[in-house]
Amino acid sequence: MFATLDKNVRRFMYGWLALVGVLVLIAAYTLVGQQNMIQRLGVAQAEELVANPQVQSQIMQMRQQRVPERQIQERLVQAGEQRAAVLAANARGAALWAAALALLTTLCLYVIMVMPGADAQLKRFSAYGLLAMLIAQLSFVAMNYVQVEDVSQTLGEPEVVQKLKSVPAPFRIAVLDQRHPVYNMWITTLFGLHGLECMNVPADSRPTPDRTAFFYSEALTPARRWQYGNVRFVLGTRERLEMALRQFGVRNQFVPWCAYSLYNENHAVYEFTNALPRVFAVGTWTVSTNAAATLALMNNPSNDPHRVAVVNDATLTAQTDTDFHGTVGITNYVAERVCAQVALSSTGLVVMATEPAAGWQATVDGASAALLRCNLLQQGVLVPPGQHAVVFRYVTHSWQTTWANWTLMAVPVLAAATLVLWLVRRGSAIRIR
Amino acid sequence: MNRTHGYALLGLALVTGLTFHTVLLPLKPLVAQDAPLAAAVSQKQIFASGKDVVWIANGYLGSSGYEVGYSPLMWLTLLTPTPLVNTVTFVLLAFCAGAAMYGLGLALGVRPLAAFTGACALMLSGHFITTAYSGHTGTFLMWPCYVAAAGLITMGIRRRAWLPCVWAGVLAGLGSGQLDVAVIIALFLVAWVVYEVVATRAQGQWAKLLVCLLLAAVGGMTYSLPTVVSLLGLAGRAGGAGSVAEDQKAPDEKWNWATQWSLPINETLTLVAPGFYGLGLEPDSPYWGRIGQDARWPTLHAGFPRFSMSTQGVGVVTVALALLALFAAARVPAQRGAIYFWAWVALIALLFAWGRYFDVAPTAGRGLGPYRLFYWLPKMDSMRNPLKFLYPFMLALAILAAFGMDIVLTMLTPRKAAAPAKQSAKNARKAH
Numbered sequence: 044m045f046a047t048l049d050k051n052v053r054r055f056m057y058g059w060l061a062l063v064g065v066l067v068l069i070a071a072y073t074l075v076g077q078q079n080m081i082q083r084l085g086v087a088q089a090e091e092l093v094a095n096p097q098v099q100s101q102i103m104q105m106r107q108q109r110v111p112e113r114q115i116q117e118r119l120v121q122a123g124e125q126r127a128a129v130l131a132a133n134a135r136g137a138a139l140w141a142a143a144l145a146l147l148t149t150l151c152l153y154v155i156m157v158m159p160g161a162d163a164q165l166k167r168f169s170a171y172g173l174l175a176m177l178i179a180q181l182s183f184v185a186m187n188y189v190q191v192e193d194v195s196q197t198l199g200e201p202e203v204v205q206k207l208k209s210v211p212a213p214f215r216i217a218v219l220d221q222r223h224p225v226y227n228m229w230i231t232t233l234f235g236l237h238g239l240e241c242m243n244v245p246a247d248s249r250p251t252p253d254r255t256a257f258f259y260s261e262a263l264t265p266a267r268r269w270q271y272g273n274v275r276f277v278l279g280t281r282e283r284l285e286m287a288l289r290q291f292g293v294r295n296q297f298v299p300w301c302a303y304s305l306y307n308e309n310h311a312v313y314e315f316t317n318a319l320p321r322v323f324a325v326g327t328w329t330v331s332t333n334a335a336a337t338l339a340l341m342n343n344p345s346n347d348p349h350r351v352a353v354v355n356d357a358t359l360t361a362q363t364d365t366d367f368h369g370t371v372g373i374t375n376y377v378a379e380r381v382c383a384q385v386a387l388s389s390t391g392l393v394v395m396a397t398e399p400a401a402g403w404q405a406t407v408d409g410a411s412a413a414l415l416r417c418n419l420l421q422q423g424v425l426v427p428p429g430q431h432a433v434v435f436r437y438v439t440h441s442w443q444t445t446w447a448n449w450t451l452m453a454v455p456v457l458a459a460a461t462l463v464l465w466l467v468r469r470g471s472a473i474r475i476r
Numbered sequence: 477m478n479r480t481h482g483y484a485l486l487g488l489a490l491v492t493g494l495t496f497h498t499v500l501l502p503l504k505p506l507v508a509q510d511a512p513l514a515a516a517v518s519q520k521q522i523f524a525s526g527k528d529v530v531w532i533a534n535g536y537l538g539s540s541g542y543e544v545g546y547s548p549l550m551w552l553t554l555l556t557p558t559p560l561v562n563t564v565t566f567v568l569l570a571f572c573a574g575a576a577m578y579g580l581g582l583a584l585g586v587r588p589l590a591a592f593t594g595a596c597a598l599m600l601s602g603h604f605i606t607t608a609y610s611g612h613t614g615t616f617l618m619w620p621c622y623v624a625a626a627g628l629i630t631m632g633i634r635r636r637a638w639l640p641c642v643w644a645g646v647l648a649g650l651g652s653g654q655l656d657v658a659v660i661i662a663l664f665l666v667a668w669v670v671y672e673v674v675a676t677r678a679q680g681q682w683a684k685l686l687v688c689l690l691l692a693a694v695g696g697m698t699y700s701l702p703t704v705v706s707l708l709g710l711a712g713r714a715g716g717a718g719s720v721a722e723d724q725k726a727p728d729e730k731w732n733w734a735t736q737w738s739l740p741i742n743e744t745l746t747l748v749a750p751g752f753y754g755l756g757l758e759p760d761s762p763y764w765g766r767i768g769q770d771a772r773w774p775t776l777h778a779g780f781p782r783f784s785m786s787t788q789g790v791g792v793v794t795v796a797l798a799l800l801a802l803f804a805a806a807r808v809p810a811q812r813g814a815i816y817f818w819a820w821v822a823l824i825a826l827l828f829a830w831g832r833y834f835d836v837a838p839t840a841g842r843g844l845g846p847y848r849l850f851y852w853l854p855k856m857d858s859m860r861n862p863l864k865f866l867y868p869f870m871l872a873l874a875i876l877a878a879f880g881m882d883i884v885l886t887m888l889t890p891r892k893a894a895a896p897a898k899q900s901a902k903n904a905r906k907a908h
Contacts, residue, residue: 055803059796066748066792084764094777130764134752141749144792152796155887166888173884174593177793177877181600182495184750184789187757188609189498192505194559198513213533235534236514244535248860252721254536272537334721355720378533379541398537402529419720420537437531437541443702444545450649450699451546457646461639 052156063145070142073135081127089123144176197232203303203312204237213321213376217242217269219279219287225305242272257420262338266293271348271418273321273396276300281311319348322383324391326367328352330359337419352392355416364389379437386430394423395435402439407431480588488574491596492567499563508562508611516553516561523554548617548650566608572620574599577874580627584814586882594878601870602750602789610785614654621651622661629692633672636684638691645692649699655707656859657867664821664868671817727841730857732771737861738831740766750789771839788866790873797880798873804883815879818872825869831862
């Protein structure tokens with residue numbers, strides 16, 4: 044059949060036909076072995092469902108309602124197979140589409156390379172056909188990913204957000220179940236848009252070791268994390284909030300603040316009455332330069348974070364002042380500049396519940412003061428007794444930004460110079476001609 | 477000839493328009509998960525407020541701070557109505573990627589229709605275009621920059637012209653913001669530069685070539701300096717506020733973290749049958765493969781069972797044309813070397829993209845497989861996601877598809893093609 048072709052093209056045709064054969068076989072399997080595929084995938088899907096926290100809580104509820112174990116398993120398998128049927132249908136569609144295109148590609152290649160008596164026009168149309176198929180397959184797949192955003196959701200302002208915005212800053216909020224699609228979207232877009240500071244992050248593939256220890260390890264209980272993090276409000280489904288807070292043993296420290304409904308689910312905001320303020324003063328501190336030991340001290344139930352801080356600075360001497368009394372009032376708050384008026388009975392540590400980073404500076408009555416890392420992810424400054432104005436300010440300047448700005452501004456200049464050079468060269472080329 | 481290029485660009489605009497028609501007719505906001513419109517609002521607010529530094533108080537106990545600076549896409553964001561920021565950005569950059577690939581095709585010496593085929597193959601390749609949904613703006617900016625840089629450096633070396641080399645360096649630097657993918661592609665582009673220098677050695681003019689390459693390097697370094705500094709970790713150390721806790725990851729954990737997003741070998745099928753393992757779009761087409769699977773999942777059911785919101789399809793026709801180019805390279809002696817070079821790139825990139833799934837000990841800290849060669853390089857263990865090697869793979873396949881289409885076009889006009897083919901064979905013999 045391919046005898047007229049040169050050796051290399053003939054090899055290509057054999058190789059290509061083998062690939063087409065494999066695609067056709069796969070497509071045939073998705074048609075003939077569909078039931079087998081659904082069963083196999085169904086088992087895996089059911090196993091996966093069991094690992095889902097929402098399904099786990101549903102199973103727990105069913106067990107509480109004394110639904111027989113066999114019935115629970117049957118429902119799981121059924122749910123798995125339902126999902127598997129969708130997966131198998133998608134696989135079948137993709138395989139059939141690919142096999143059909145592969146056969147059409149073979150036809151076009153046959154016309155171009157092999158078909159005796161094919162005229163130039165037919166060959167040209169076959170080449171265009173190849174291009175059209177390339178565009179059709181990839182473009183149709185890509186179209187699935189081009190979706191219209193509902194800006195009323197992503198740039199909206201739900202009632203609960205309006206209410207939270209009306210509370211004087213600074214404070215943080217936390218979400219109990221951030222995998223909930225609505226909360227995930229709120230964390231990704233809405234909270235930042237409306238200036239609400241949420242402790243949750245949508246995803247972090249490279250958390251620093253400190254963040255891993257503070258937010259993602261079991262070294263701190265969630266309630267302690269919220270307490271240290273100035274989390275005044277926690278959001279979630281009412282049922283899960285109640286269950287989780289009782290499980291953490293801190294239900295008595297939370298009061299319902301507002302209730303709202305999302306997709307027919309009852310949700311609520313609970314206020315954490317024992318959270319640390321954004322800026323607070325302590326008269327007692329211990330010194331620990333080891334992260335694990337620091338977190339152990341912070342998590343100790345007998346430790347009162349309102350009175351005691353853990354300082355990560357070996358040069359500082361620990362202090363215990365049981366009679367210490369201090370008041371802190373934030374006079375001005377923007378994220379980059381926090382001003383506070385403090386009144387202390389004796390020398391104390393004024394702590395801001397904001398993560399240390401290069402660029403943070405502090406002043407006490409206008410004089411520069413050294414920042415100390417406290418409570419692993421907070422920063423504080425030593426303040427003498429009496430009334431003082433403390434300012435935490437974020438100032439940063441990097442040569443990289445200046446460099447990037449200048450080089451970027453040079454791009455239009457370079458482009459203009461290139462254009463002029465091109466026009467000059469083109470002009471001289473025309474003159475020479 | 478100019479009219480042909482105009483038609484080609486018009487064609488690319490039509491293909492882009494067809495792909496994005498849902499948000500173009502009429503103009504509507506595009507979903508881009510990691511590029512929320514709220515971020516565009518914030519950027520506009522920061523610009524309007526005249527702030528010179530920003531502390532991001534949202535996330536953790538404040539996530540980070542930065543000095544307000546310019547970015548390549550800043551003006552586009554500022555000038556576009558907020559709901560349309562993603563629509564305009566992604567459509568424009570997708571078109572630019574296609575146009576850049578068209579230029580690269582021409583620089584490689586293929587016919588305009590073949591270059592157009594390569595441009596469509598690259599612009600619509602799954603691992604690029606479908607990440608519009610994920611909102612990978614950085615990748616969308618990087619891709620046209622690097623493809624254009626590849627075209628310009630090719631032109632610069634072949635013509636011994638300094639101006640394209642300068643722009644190649646500038647564009648490579650501008651695209652380096654997407655740090656990890658840029659490093660991977662830059663490695664392959666450096667190899668391509670070396671190949672081109674060797675392949676065009678018969679031209680001589682070594683001093684001129686050296687100046688060209690130096691200018692490209694200076695351009696590249698100038699525009700990628702902040703990125704390079706941050707890659708070396710110098711910026712972090714200068715900051716002073718390091719972590720107190722130690723990074724206590726065991727070698728197994730580190731390896732599994734770095735290779736979580738590997739392409740399972742069986743899922744290579746999605747290259748020709750995109751969507752076979754699902755498109756990663758809930759609820760209509762959930763993904764059911766193993767990309768993004770946590771190493772602990774199979775035994776402990778901990779971590780992600782899978783995570784993918786894109787597909788890797790390059791298409792049946794692209795693969796057919798690429799294979800044709802590879803097998804029939806002997807028919808085009810002038811381009812044979814380039815074909816073999818990009819075929820090697822495709823093979824190496826695919827082997828690397830398989831990551832942990834092509835290793836003697838897939839989930840162990842010590843093992844042997846192609847990706848380990850990359851993983852053992854300094855600093856590269858902190859780079860995640862072997863799937864990123866699909867970028868050079870897609871580029872190589874698009875180039876091969878362009879060569880393949882060029883061969884197909886040669887077959888349409890055998891008599892006319894015979895003369896240039898003979899001529900190029902002569903040239904090639906001379907060169908060697």
